[in-house]
Amino acid sequence: MxxxxxxxxxxxxxxxAVRRINxxxxxxxxxxxxxxxxxxxxxxxxxxxxxxxxxxxxEIFLIVTKAVEESHSWEEAEVLEER
Numbered sequence: 001m002x003x004x005x006x007x008x009x010x011x012x013x014x015x016x017a018v019r020r021i022n023x024x025x026x027x028x029x030x031x032x033x034x035x036x037x038x039x040x041x042x043x044x045x046x047x048x049x050x051x052x053x054x055x056x057x058x059e060i061f062l063i064v065t066k067a068v069e070e071s072h073s074w075e076e077a078e079v080l081e082e083r
Contacts, residue, residue: 014029014031016028016029016030016031016051017029018038018044018047023040024037024038024039024040025037025038025039025040025041025043025044025047026038027047048060
């Protein structure tokens with residue numbers, strides 16, 4: 001958390017959003033000054049692995065298209081195999 005430009009030592013649950021625009025994923029974390037490009041699919045998997053390894057009890061909530069849901073292709077993602 002920040003108060004103006006000063007970071008505060010307050011820990012609380014925090015949500016971030018990731019969005020794909022064209023073929024690039026962006027980190028839309030509200031704690032960032034501006035959206036940060038993550039990259040393509042491979043970079044997104046690495047980003048999610050890093051998030052899981054840095055934070056205890058992290059949960060990943062996916063919103064996918066109907067086609068992805070019906071094919072269950074999201075289950076194939078390496079980052080989600082460690083449940």
